[in-house]
Amino acid sequence: MAAKKLNMRKRYELLTRGIGWETSYQKMDDVFPYDTFEGIKITDWDKWEDPFRLTMDAYWKFQAEKEKKLYAIIDSFAQNNGQTNLADASYLSAIKLFITGVTPLEYAAHHGFAHLGRHFRGEGARVACQMQAIDELRHAQTQIHTISHYNKHFTGLHDPFYQSDRVWYLSVPKSFGEDALSAGPFEFITSISFAFEYVLTNLLFVPFMSGAAYNGDMATTTFGFSAQSDESRHMTLGLEIIKFMLEQHEDNLPIIQGWIDKHFWRAYRVLALVSAMQDYMLTNTPMSWKEAWDIYFVENGGALFEDLGRYGLKMPKHHELATAEAEHLSHQVWSVFCALGNATGFHTFEPSDEKMDWLSEKYPNTFDKYYRPRFEHWKKQKEDGTFEYLASLPQLCQVCQIPMIFTEVKTDPMQLSFRNTKFKGDNYHFCSDGCKDIFENEPEKYVQAWLPVHQIFQGNCGGATIPEVLKWYKFEPEDGGDYFDSQDFRRWQEWHGKDEPAKTGSDN
Amino acid sequence: MAIVAKDGYIDFVRDKVENFHGNQLVLVSWDDHLLFCAAQAFPLPPEMPFAALVSEVIPSVFNWHDEFKDIDWAKTQWNLDGEAFSPDMDKSLAENGVEHKSLIRFKTPGLTGLNGTRI
Ligand SMILES: [Fe+2]
Ligand SMILES: [Fe+2]
Ligand SMILES: [Zn+2]
Numbered sequence: 001m002a003a004k005k006l007n008m009r010k011r012y013e014l015l016t017r018g019i020g021w022e023t024s025y026q027k028m029d030d031v032f033p034y035d036t037f038e039g040i041k042i043t044d045w046d047k048w049e050d051p052f053r054l055t056m057d058a059y060w061k062f063q064a065e066k067e068k069k070l071y072a073i074i075d076s077f078a079q080n081n082g083q084t085n086l087a088d089a090s091y092l093s094a095i096k097l098f099i100t101g102v103t104p105l106e107y108a109a110h111h112g113f114a115h116l117g118r119h120f121r122g123e124g125a126r127v128a129c130q131m132q133a134i135d136e137l138r139h140a141q142t143q144i145h146t147i148s149h150y151n152k153h154f155t156g157l158h159d160p161f162y163q164s165d166r167v168w169y170l171s172v173p174k175s176f177g178e179d180a181l182s183a184g185p186f187e188f189i190t191s192i193s194f195a196f197e198y199v200l201t202n203l204l205f206v207p208f209m210s211g212a213a214y215n216g217d218m219a220t221t222t223f224g225f226s227a228q229s230d231e232s233r234h235m236t237l238g239l240e241i242i243k244f245m246l247e248q249h250e251d252n253l254p255i256i257q258g259w260i261d262k263h264f265w266r267a268y269r270v271l272a273l274v275s276a277m278q279d280y281m282l283t284n285t286p287m288s289w290k291e292a293w294d295i296y297f298v299e300n301g302g303a304l305f306e307d308l309g310r311y312g313l314k315m316p317k318h319h320e321l322a323t324a325e326a327e328h329l330s331h332q333v334w335s336v337f338c339a340l341g342n343a344t345g346f347h348t349f350e351p352s353d354e355k356m357d358w359l360s361e362k363y364p365n366t367f368d369k370y371y372r373p374r375f376e377h378w379k380k381q382k383e384d385g386t387f388e389y390l391a392s393l394p395q396l397c398q399v400c401q402i403p404m405i406f407t408e409v410k411t412d413p414m415q416l417s418f419r420n421t422k423f424k425g426d427n428y429h430f431c432s433d434g435c436k437d438i439f440e441n442e443p444e445k446y447v448q449a450w451l452p453v454h455q456i457f458q459g460n461c462g463g464a465t466i467p468e469v470l471k472w473y474k475f476e477p478e479d480g481g482d483y484f485d486s487q488d489f490r491r492w493q494e495w496h497g498k499d500e501p502a503k504t505g506s507d508n
Numbered sequence: 509m510a511i512v513a514k515d516g517y518i519d520f521v522r523d524k525v526e527n528f529h530g531n532q533l534v535l536v537s538w539d540d541h542l543l544f545c546a547a548q549a550f551p552l553p554p555e556m557p558f559a560a561l562v563s564e565v566i567p568s569v570f571n572w573h574d575e576f577k578d579i580d581w582a583k584t585q586w587n588l589d590g591e592a593f594s595p596d597m598d599k600s601l602a603e604n605g606v607e608h609k610s611l612i613r614f615k616t617p618g619l620t621g622l623n624g625t626r627i
Contacts, residue, residue: 037514184514336545373625374543392569394546395535395611403546414542414626418611420589426521427589427609429535442511447521457551458527 020123041249045122089492108177110136193238195263207278264316265434269400399435
């Protein structure tokens, strides 16, 4: 008898909803022990709508196609020595920060979704999370495969996962991922799928994918596109879970609002690193951080929250501060990397004259007034041979773990923003009201934070001197420091037939 | 607000002063000198005289700045954990009220960064 061909909806029902059942030997609460303690009330899991109705067999087929295309392009990039066609080798700083900062976060997301794929009671949500778990693993893997080609030619790409667990600035994305992973399943998915992927993801993809395309990095552009088709599914999941929770019970609203406030701010602080990538590390920049923020957060995010207003949801708390910071963020972050450039796993450099003019144009209210002087000062010191890196360790924010470099942008942009509180007799410091609020809502969690600076002083990071700590990070001597003194720069000059190392290399 | 957790929650503080081998963490910031980007962290014995903070610890890092040599310490204005204060140079950090993870800020009248740009 010939099998009857089922339509997609029917197949989805049989292959997804049909795999769940009401348990009888064990209590449902024992089988699914994690999906109630957060206080989210779900009265009917069957109301879960999966907008893609993707079955596992169809999923495997789609993904296999994408992989085939991606690996064909990566192979031809390698065979054609694509690395020589980049805009400049200094562009690699962005890739180095990406593989050490973002790729481990993809892996953490895989870990979290695998957990949800087992522990959500509703089988529709469970299957969606299982697919996302595999997607995120695929993202980590394809990023490693693509970037491994650069590891043959450039420094600083050798130990991303090892470094993610140790390095001072990599604790920023790591602690965000672990904050979400150590929460309950509904908070995790609100954090990653909604706050990060739905609300903020374009701010990562634009500098990264368009940035790669603008700088001749076709390999990265290709895996970016390959990941982005998964990303649109993830964003839909993010929106669906928020609506589902809100529709299930009115008591869910304040809990969800609190999570959105928290994870918006956490994710936004992680993106501070991306802002520096976008405005400073990319040789050619498709758009400034401020332009991207205005389009993707102020406009698109504003419209999203207007739409969600019918559920009673409001814009994330402190979003106005994030918008006010948009004219300052990348400059403040790149300044601290330049000052501590002997302790980074990528090369730092003052912007070229051309880049400074671009920054003045994109940041007419802030760059010349507040930021140009420090870069010109360091540039001059380097020309005079008097430049030294700052040999000390900065104060860190207890929550976002970024050095406390942010300023009072609304009242006095040259005044550092200091916030603090006491908990059980100890002092705690924060970079902003956003981070302070997060701490005060769950102090028991953040008093456990593994702050890299404090760990160094407690003797847990290989020694008390900077060289000992860098060795413990597995930073090789040629990984950090100024780009124009680097092996990457010299190699780039050789490839392009310039044996006179010119200090103006990034100006062209 | 207390944390929402499945089964209780471990009571663990990672940065207790006991973990710093006899030191306490002290944070120091020089106002109007943003070349430093942030306050700087130092592990210091609580019995260290405040004078040693000024003559040894602070110069070890802050002399990175060209204006450092021009500081008149007699005129310097101090702030401890958000309050103006006049340190007793002969007394220890602890006796001056400097706690584990206290923030000390100092302002140097007349010195407002390179060319007055607050960097
Ligand atoms: Fe991903
Ligand atoms: Fe994703
Ligand atoms: Zn913070």
